[in-house]
Every structure is written in C-alpha cells, then in structure tokens.
Amino acid sequence: MWRGLWTLVARAARGPCRPCTRQGSGAPGPGSGATIFALSSGQGRCGIAVIRTSGPASGHALRSLTAPRDLPRARSACLRRLIDPLSGEPLDRALVLWFPGRVPGLRPAEAGEFTRRAFAHGKLSLTEVEGLADLIHAETEAQRRQALRQLDGELGDLCCGWAKTLTKALAHVEAYIDFGEDDNLEEGILERVDSQVRELEVALDTHLRDARRGQRLRSGAHVVVTGPPNAGKSSLVNLLSRKPVSIVSPEPGTTRDVLETPVDLAGFPVLLSDTAGLREGKGPVEQEGVRRARERLEQADLILAVLDASDLASPSSCNFLDTVVTAAMAQSPNGNSQRLLLVLNKSDLLPPGGPDLGPEVPSHLLLSCLTGEGLDSLLEALRKELAAVCGDPFRGPPLLTRARHQHHLQGCLDALGHYKQAKDVALAAEALRIARGHLTCLTSGGGTEEILDIIFQDFCVGK
Numbered sequence: 473m474w475r476g477l478w479t480l481v482a483r484a485a486r487g488p489c490r491p492c493t494r495q496g497s498g499a500p501g502p503g504s505g506a507t508i509f510a511l512s513s514g515q516g517r518c519g520i521a522v523i524r525t526s527g528p529a530s531g532h533a534l535r536s537l538t539a540p541r542d543l544p545r546a547r548s549a550c551l552r553r554l555i556d557p558l559s560g561e562p563l564d565r566a567l568v569l570w571f572p573g574r575v576p577g578l579r580p581a582e583a584g585e586f587t588r589r590a591f592a593h594g595k596l597s598l599t600e601v602e603g604l605a606d607l608i609h610a611e612t613e614a615q616r617r618q619a620l621r622q623l624d625g626e627l628g629d630l631c632c633g634w635a636k637t638l639t640k641a642l643a644h645v646e647a648y649i650d651f652g653e654d655d656n657l658e659e660g661i662l663e664r665v666d667s668q669v670r671e672l673e674v675a676l677d678t679h680l681r682d683a684r685r686g687q688r689l690r691s692g693a694h695v696v697v698t699g700p701p702n703a704g705k706s707s708l709v710n711l712l713s714r715k716p717v718s719i720v721s722p723e724p725g726t727t728r729d730v731l732e733t734p735v736d737l738a739g740f741p742v743l744l745s746d747t748a749g750l751r752e753g754k755g756p757v758e759q760e761g762v763r764r765a766r767e768r769l770e771q772a773d774l775i776l777a778v779l780d781a782s783d784l785a786s787p788s789s790c791n792f793l794d795t796v797v798t799a800a801m802a803q804s805p806n807g808n809s810q811r812l813l814l815v816l817n818k819s820d821l822l823p824p825g826g827p828d829l830g831p832e833v834p835s836h837l838l839l840s841c842l843t844g845e846g847l848d849s850l851l852e853a854l855r856k857e858l859a860a861v862c863g864d865p866f867r868g869p870p871l872l873t874r875a876r877h878q879h880h881l882q883g884c885l886d887a888l889g890h891y892k893q894a895k896d897v898a899l900a901a902e903a904l905r906i907a908r909g910h911l912t913c914l915t916s917g918g919g920t921e922e923i924l925d926i927i928f929q930d931f932c933v934g935k
C-alpha cells in the first residue's frame with residue numbers, strides 16, 4: 473500500500489492535479505485542504521504496518537489501491553487485496569477502514585502534520601501536544617503516567633483556572649478605569665484584586681519550586697554510585713541496570729572514569745553513574761578519576777553510597793562515612809541538601825548475627841550484589857526517593873516537565889510583581905494583561921470578548 477500510495481502521488485504529479493510540494497522548494501506551501509498520507513507505524517521491517525490518509529482524496533486513493541475497487545461501508549473494517557494502481561500487480565492484503573470526509577490532491581504528510589492539524593482545529597492545546605510527544609517517548613511507567621496526565625489536560629486545566637482568575641481581575645481593573653467615576657462601582661474593588669493576585673502568587677511560587685522535579689521526570693534523575701574502592705559499586709550498577717556496564721574485579725581502583733547508563737529504576741527514568749572509588753589517588757590517572765567522581769557527586773540528585781559491610785572498620789570505610797555520608801546527611805533540609813541512600817553491600821560475607829555496627833553507622837540497607845538479597849528493599853527505597861526527586865506522577869498537582877512551562881509561569885509571576893509595584897492603575901492593568909498572556913501560552917483562549925463578558929456580567933455599567 474505504501475508503494476502504491478507513492479505511485480499515486482507520482483501519477484498525480486504528472487497530471488493536472490499536482491500534489492503540493494514541500495515548503496522551501498519554491499513551490500506553493502502545502503494547503504490544509506490537501507489529502508495527506510503517512511506511515512503511522514514504525515519504519516523498517518514489521519509484521520503489520522498502519523498507513524493513514526486524511527483529506528478529500530482519501531476515498532479515491534483507496535479505490536485505486538484496493539480490489540474490489542468499490543469502497544467498503546464507511547466506518548467498518550474490511551479485508552481487501554492491495555494492488556499497484558499502475559501495473560495492477562498485487563502488493564499485499566490489508567484491513568481497510570474509511571471515514572467519509574469532503575475535498576482533492578494527495579501528498580505525503582510532513583513530519584508532525586497530523587498532530588498540527590489536530591492542534592490547529594483546536595482539538596489539542598500546545599501543552600497537550602507536548603504531553604502526546606512525551607507519551608510517545610515515554611520509557612518508564614512514571615514518564616508514561618505523567619505524559620498521560622498532561623495529555624488529559626491537567627496542567628492546561630490548572631493554568632486555565634489561574635488564567636480565569638486573572639481575566640476576572642483584569643476585567644475589574646478595566647471596569648474601574650472605564651467606569652469608576654461615573655457608575656459608582658462597588659467599593660474595595662481594587663483591594664479584592666490585590667488579594668486575588670497575592671493568592672495567585674503563592675500558588676505559582678509553590679508550583680515553580682517544584683519545576684526541577686518535572687524536568688527530572690522527563691529527562692532522567694542523576695543517581696551517582698559512590699564509595700571507597702572495592703565496595704561493590706560497579707557490581708551494584710550492573711545489578712540495577714541488568715547489564716554489564718562496568719568492569720568488576722577484586723582489584724581496588726578498577727573503575728577510573730565516570731560511566732553513565734540510562735536505566736528504569738522502580739519505574740522512574742534515571743541516569744546512573746558509576747564512579748571511581750574515593751581514596752587519595754595512587755597515580756595521576758586514578759587521581760583524575762577521583763576528581764571526576766567528586767565533581768559528579770556534586771551534581772547528583774540522589775547519592776547511592778556503597779560500603780563493604782564486612783569491612784566497616786577499615787580506614788577507607790571510616791573516612792568515607794566521616795566525609796561523604798555524614799556531610800550529605802548533616803545538611804539541613806532547606807531544599808539544598810542532597811538525598812542519600814547508604815547501602816552496606818556484601819552482606820553474604822557477614823556472620824549469621826549480622827554486621828558489627830558501631831553507633832556511628834547511620835540508617836542503611838543491607839544488600840548482597842552476589843546473591844541479590846536485599847535488592848527488593850533497595851528498589852522500594854529507591855522508588856520513594858525518586859518519587860521525591862522527580863515528583864510523584866501518580867498523585868499531586870501536575871508537574872512542569874518543560875523549560876517552556878517554567879518560563880511562562882515565571883513570566884506570569886514576574887508580571888504580578890510589576891502589578892504590585894505599579895503606581896498607576898493603567899500600568900497595573902497592563903501588568904495583569906502580560907501575566908495572563910503568559911498563562912494563555914499554557915492553555916488557549918482568553919480573548920477580549922471574555923473580558924467584556926465579565927465586565928457586563930459582574931457590573932451593571934453602560935446599560
């Protein structure tokens with residue numbers, strides 16, 4: 473069918489009804505009324521391919537390509553033989569399904585054109601289109617869940633509510649400007665707008681503080697595995713990623729460089745980094761490895777600190793506990809602290825009574841990379857930490873997954889700041905207009921009619 477559609481296009485190009493050519497070739501740009509087609513399933517070898525055509529000449533294209541040549545009943549699937557419209561050569565068999573429409577000209581769809589049409593026809597807002605794109609690219613359950621919520625319009629709805637508040641506030645300020653002196657508007661109208669703006673500022677500020685989480689959920693949280701040499705860091709990375717990413721050996725100092733691998737950890741997207749064991753370097757190469765490990769540690773969203781449970785009294789273990797672990801845990805929870813999970817590995821080497829832990833070892837998880845014991849508890853702990861780091865897409869308010877969302881919410885917040893500082897009521901109205909403009913970039917609508925509606929709904933003026 474794919475080959476047959478291209479044949480039809482080639483024939484149309486020679487006839488009076490030319491297919492629209494791509495923009496940039498000097499030819500007229502593609503009209504929205506043209507018939508377009510695209511391979512809707514993936515490229516390459518596959519058992520079943522889905523080909524979609526849309527537009528007025530779809531019925532004609534189907535008749536040319538199928539045998540028998542009459543169209544099946546609208547909206548009912550029908551098994552047909554596909555034939556090359558020029559040679560009559562059989563191409564394949566296909567389930568044909570068509571939905572009647574109206575207008576001529578068949579051309580291949582440009583990348584994203586079906587989605588653009590849905591967008592242009594107001595079926596999807598830009599934020600929902602972003603959700604659709606994220607859904608297509610989702611690789612983990614949490615990403616899929618978040619994308620579905622965005623596609624369902626949750627973020628758009630939230631912003632829509634805020635935009636409505638601003639529309640109303642703006643209508644009231646404009647009513648004050650236009651009719652304040654003549655029509656005896658209710659008193660305290662501007663004070664009420666002030667308090668609505670203050671409430672909105674708090675809501676926006678809370679949401680913006682969470683912005684990094686949504687972006688981590690979209691692009692992956694940075695989880696860095698660290699510890700003294702030979703603790704089993706690379707073994708843990710291989711276990712979590714279920715593939716041999718790093719070399720494992722009994723020789724301390726095996727890993728030198730930072731090794732990064734994308735993994736799905738408990739449903740969350742993670743960029744997992746294996747790093748060199750932290751010790752004063754034995755040579756320039758290892759020293760450089762330790763420097764890179766420390767650098768990576770600073771950028772971590774979550775630290776997985778690994779110690780050898782059977783070697784807790786060694787100087788390297790004590791030094792690691794005193795420096796990295798205590799330092800990370802000691803930071804006050806003021807938003808800047810780093811999250812850390814302490815893993816005591818090689819539990820299989822411990823005597824039956826468990827590890828000989830001094831009071832100085834903070835809360836931890838026992839694990840054996842060798843036997844896999846303790847892995848389920850570690851994954852559960854990781855799930856909780858990652859839900860805090862990335863935001864929980866299963867509950868709570870919708871997340872801001874893109875810099876664009878953050879930009880517009882910040883723009884809105886800044887404009888509300890200007891509103892508060894404005895000395896003149898006209899400038900205050902302008903600030904509200906700008907604030908509302910930012911929100912409508914995340915929703916749709918919010919035109920002048922909407923403002924006039926509210927003016928005449930809420931105030932008996934000019935009648």
Ligand SMILES: Nc1nc2c(ncn2[C@@H]2O[C@H](COP(=O)(O)OP(=O)(O)OP(=O)(O)O)[C@@H](O)[C@H]2O)c(=O)[nH]1
Nearest residue numbers: 701702703704705706707721725726727749841842
């Ligand atoms: N018994 C036992 N041995 C383990 C376990 N995990 C790792 N090992 C062994 O410990 C040694 C060091 O493991 P690695 O994963 O290379 O340790 P590392 O922390 O990455 O070491 P460096 O890269 O040198 O810093 C290897 O011989 C592993 O087979 C475990 O749970 N139990």
Ligand SMILES: [Mg+2]
Nearest residue numbers: 705706726727
């Ligand atoms: Mg290693």
